[in-house]
Amino acid sequence: MLGSGLLQGLAVTAKNFVGSFHDPKRFVTTQYPEEKTRLPEAYRNFPFLVSENAEDPMGTLRCVACQICEKECPPQCIYIEKSKDKKPDASGKQQIYPAVFDIDTAVCMSCQICVEVCPFDAIKMDQVFELAATDRFTGLMLDRHALAKPNSYFHQLHPTEAAEVDDRLATERKAAEEKARAAAAAKAAAAAKPPAVPPPPPAVVPLPPPVPPAA
Amino acid sequence: MSFSDPSPLSAAPGASVRAVHDEFHGDLLEVSMGPHHPSTHGVFRMMVTLDGETVVKLKPVFGYLHRNHEKIGENTSYLGSMPYTDRLDYLCSMTNNWAYALAVEKLAGQAVPERAEYLRVILAELTRLLNHTCLAGFLLQDCGASGTPLMYAFREREKILDLFESLSGSRMMCNYQRFGGCRVDAPAGWLDAARALTDGYGSFLDEYEALLTGNEILMARTQGIGCLSAKLAVSAGVTGPLLRAAGVAYDLRKVDGYGFYPRFDFRVPLGAHGDTYDRYMVRVLEMRESIRILQQALRDIPAGPIMDPKAKLRGFRPKPGEVYSRIEGPKGEIGFHLISEGGPNPYRYRVRPPSLINLTILEDLCLGHSIADAVVILGSIDIVLGEVDR
């Protein structure tokens, strides 16, 4: 009969209208600024740089400015300048560090390829998305100070992944230490013989310059 | 009070007074619909010539979203192109990923672990659900329903997007699949969530059909409108639900049997009239079949690795060769044609866009119908401009 389909449709909308007052399945709105969607652990938005220590983010960045991410980044939104000197990283090893590390979030496509290719687990994906700015150049270009976030933050965002990364780094570090110890032992063994060349002077560890605490 | 262009939405502003007077009294009215128009699904433009309200000529104009996907693909590494494929048909990033991954795997002769294949089927079918649901919503929007069907469609879409997000990290631009498998394994509880969604989807479809399928206005607006003959459809390279609505049984999941599709029991619905209603209904029925596939896949999915251990992401250089590989995307046959010269970038990177080629028959379908029908026919073809223009 003419009109039966229309009535059926009207019944559906009426059901939804009434349901929106008592049935959470029919009232799906997350009222954003007050309520926030619980972001899944895997959620990614823009990259950040992992530092070991919240107190001294610049001194303990994992990044060694190898520039792999810069090369692999499909939209080429990463800009890195290597430092000319070396600084000790978190484990005290002398490393090159990024003198400049900029990510243009106005270009970044959140593809996560930088994270995948980073051999040092130094760059990870952040979950902050409330980044609207009124100025494109000062607001959306993030430098290394803005990018550096402590490892604890990473744990907070991606607990599973962070735990894996920590495990892996710990094993690697251990392996490296053992290797170093073995090398040292070998060296010591070699040093037992009379030295052919004079031993190098002890390395001078430059203190990191004072840095204001990262916001 | 200020004065502005006389004719705001036609592409050529300043259509003179004289011209419009001629159109008043003359025979035909030329209307430029788009590139900004509520129902062109993006920046698509139709140059329509009207006799009264009847379409006598319709020329599609493309390129307003031509973002040089193929050129960028030739300048980017194989891996780097993967996130770009997300942005082709931005409603169906997972199937685009799969099509591209499959092409590269064929180019390099890589194998994919079983679990990854299952995951790919699951994601592809979820994408199909997502795409067809959105399409139904947009189609009804084009028919003039004020948002409600679209809202219901997007309500369900959000559920699927939540799944995608918890798996891949992004709602739309998943960038999930890799040559030789998938990027990460499904997190704990993901498969259960997918099962819950699959089981609940049928009841949503029931409600949606109650809202619309029997609706007299919808039937009057779509039945007998824009009939596509099987012969023209095949000749014009039309694929996907459009082709099947015209009565041609050609579904690459059955024909090519890529992935693990031969393992699943599903049917391919066929239309008899090839009109807009058939195109709509075939999609609805396809969704029901997708639910069946999903249930089987989620039941059978094995444990195991998700990545071929030999796969290499960085510095991936396939040997020289050429491949054309295609899958059944929600909109039709999405194919990738890759030529490798042995370098880190493909020498030629070509996307076979189903949306663009399905538009070949747009004028044939619209001629003789009114402008309101043209809008609905365009909606039923289901295009996404990111893929049409690339």
Added chain:
Amino acid sequence: METPDQIRDRLLSRFPGAAVSLISNPGPAAQHSLLLDAADARAIATFLRDDPGLQLDFCSNVTGVDWPDREIVETTRTSTPDPAGGPAKVVEQKTKRLQPGCLEVVYHLYSVALLHGPVVLRLRTGNRSDQVSLPSLTPVWRACEFQEREVFDLFGVVFEGHPDLRRILMWDGFKDHPMRKDYVEPDDYEWEPTPHGDVLAKAKRHYPTPAPAVVKEEPKP
């Protein structure tokens, strides 16, 4: 389904004067293709579509490929037997040869009726000048209509017999063919915060000396 060899043989027997050659694909996909001569391409295409054994009624994909002129270094070894009966003397001679470039149009054909494919057809132009033409296969398969227009737009191949050959993606007044390998992009570069490679070179060209404005303040707490 017949292999490309068999198809080629059948074509050669059906069209005795035609030049049909097989181009093999070294990759694992092994999708070999048939190179057709422009002169009888349309007749062969019609035959492929209508032949009851093939019925390639569905032209899935049409695309262009640009092959610029390239220098090929060939190494020829000539071994002259030592008249003294010793080991043959091998002389390696390197010859440089300029392989003229061409534009290529590739068609991927399938059969909906018989469910087989792909059969790959290739057509090549003689050179890479601006007005190179090939026969259009749109009269055979409607599916080629937009794709050939696209090849015309992006590669500059003129398709003879195409019903509506206009630019499809770029605007009508556009002069270049951007998918060619030697296309030079417009220098609309102004400023980019994260420049690399050639972008950096462009930046240097635009700003030979660093401009005075300093926007970025560092360090930013």
Added chain:
Amino acid sequence: MSEPAPSSPPTLTDAERAELRRQGILLTSMEELYNWGRSHSVWPLQFGLACCAIEMIAASMARFDIARFGSEVFRPSPRQADLLIVSGTVTKKMTPQVVRLWNQMPEPKYCIAMGACAISGGPFKQGYNVLKGIDRFIPVDIYIPGCPPRPEALLHGLMQLQEKIRGQKISGPGAPRHLQADTTCEYPVPDFGEHDLVPPQNPAVWQPPVIVRKEGA
């Protein structure tokens, strides 16, 4: 025509403050009412370009519901719209149309560049047909990064815009564009050239700043 330079201090001079005091409470309450009305009734143009448009649509759908801010009235005609959300890649072929749409909108109007492509060309900025940021031709109020930004990010951007509107003065040098008598709401529409848009940017709107990086920690 261009926005007041961002470097100009937002604080009032003493003379301005005195002037305001003289004009009294009426003006400020008028101003507040006017800004309140404008900020709570931002109707966007129903205008989508690419991927971000889908997220824009999603933002207007039940899950996120931009209607709560009074902004669900997506007007299809630019004449009735207040906000141009440039959601997606602006190609060179599309640029004249976008500028024209912007010109057709009545003042006061606002522009949100949503997503990487609209801000800078984003991942497609290498493309020959891609405009490297819509702010080359029209003034942008809010930039929302992301590819695409989440619908919540759009809502956040909308709230930022509301904040910005609420902070505007209706007189004095900090007054918005539409209240300054000598500015025009017409922006030149670029032409299609043989290789590129002519001109490739509007220098009155856009001047490329240069970042000079200082090394060191």
Added chain:
Amino acid sequence: MSAAATTSESFLERAPLLLRDAVTGFLPEPARWLANSLLSIVAVLAVFGLLFAFLTLAERKILGRVQNRPGPNRTGWFGLLQPFADGIKMLTKEDIVPRAADQLLHFLAPVTLLALSILTFAVIPYGRHLVPVELDSAVLYFFAAGAATELAIFMAGWASHNKYALLAAMRALAQLISYELPLLLSFVPVVLATGTLSTTGIVAAQGGWKWHLIPHWIVFTPWGAAGFAIFMVSALAESNRSPFDLPEAESELIAGHLTEYSGFKYALFFMAEYFGMCALSGMAVTLFLGGWQAPLPVLEFIPSYVWFAGKLLTLLLGFIWIRATLPRLRIDQLTRLAWKFLVPLALVNLGTAAFWSLTSAWSGPLQLLRWAVALVLVAGPFLLLGRGLTAGLGPRTYRYA
């Protein structure tokens, strides 16, 4: 407002009159008449102005709820100030007139439209004593004023000098010509039955109850119900509401005749659309739903204007509900629906009403026969014409490969 209230009525019933007398009572007689008229105009405009404001909000909120979301709720308490924010913005928005437009008509169109739709409010009896102007042929006046509105829509579409607006103007004309007829025909049976064209007379004729239970509203007769349905469908079309919002068909014609209107002029159109909707609903209430009459004798203590308002709001809710659900018709389907379905149905309905009034003396078992015949006369053509209208349409079955 006329008809002195008798003191036997409740205070609330008399409240508006008392209020009026308190304001104008001290004036001499001729001035008092003028002041009373002005007062009714102000009252009508204020009430319907506010109703318009909150109706837009209600529509947005109800649409929201239907679509599983809350709708505007951040401007003021529960979003109640949303319409005022919109109003301020609209008032202060730049007014753009296209260079090529017909300046005069472009300006006149919204003004005319609004004026005409306000005129229709004059003859609706809002309560027992609340009818702004009493006219003998009030119903005719109402439709005369309403009929001219589409002329204004045409003016808007044509003056804009825009192709979409022009198409919308043509559609508006076709729609008006098609739906004016069923609209008029649907109320003729009411006039036939009540024997008057005066709105107060029609409402008065619907007073009383059968068995103290069923009110004598016209909608409770078979032909009345059919007439009401035809009237409402035509009213939907006349007020350009979904599913008949073809002149403003967003998916095809951008915003139709409104494409070139901005700022306050656009707001005027918007207002006129809602006023038209209110006026037509008010007329439907008057003609078919017993006007301000209470549905049950025991409920008579509630003032009459409350009943009127309640019925009016119910109908408006129906308008919104339909808008939330249905897709739009095509222009030829729209005209076909009018000419091939509604007009014949309305004509048959006229006959049914004639039969009904001729047999008003039947009683007992004949009463049943009367009902049966009337029902057949209503349902039969509906089914027959409906089948003709949907010929060739219907659900389909699909095969699988």
Added chain:
Amino acid sequence: MNAVLILIALVTVGTAIAAMAGRNLLHSVLLLALAWTGVAAFYLWAGAEFAAFAQVLVYVGAISMVVLFAVLLTRRSRDEAAPGPAGQSRALSAVMAAAAVAGVLVGAILRSPLAASPGPAPAVTVRQLGAELMGPYAAALLAVGVLLTVALIGAVVLAAGDRTGQPEDNP
């Protein structure tokens, strides 16, 4: 009340003249609608409520729409000279038509019994009007009906004749 009458008359005649003199066809139609409204106002002034509202409903509401449709659907450009006798003969025919109409009107006015002093207008109810139309004036009503039907058919024929060779399938 005479001032009102003069105002109405001025508006009616003025708009009618403007409608004739106007060059913009659409404006003429709208002015014509206004003139009809003026006539309705005159009826209202004369106390003929029913006739006034019927005038608006029928003429402004419906006839003007039909005229608009006719204008918009007429294929001929208005710049083309209307076919027919030019110059003097056209003027002559116009004068003749006007004279004929005037003759009929004057005759009708003279023949109708006018009261010497316009007393209060008799309250004519709709019921009476109906009775009159169905009683003494039934023949006239029928004649008018037939005339209008013929005119309608003629219009259809004219409109359809314009599109020779084109099947008219759209309703």
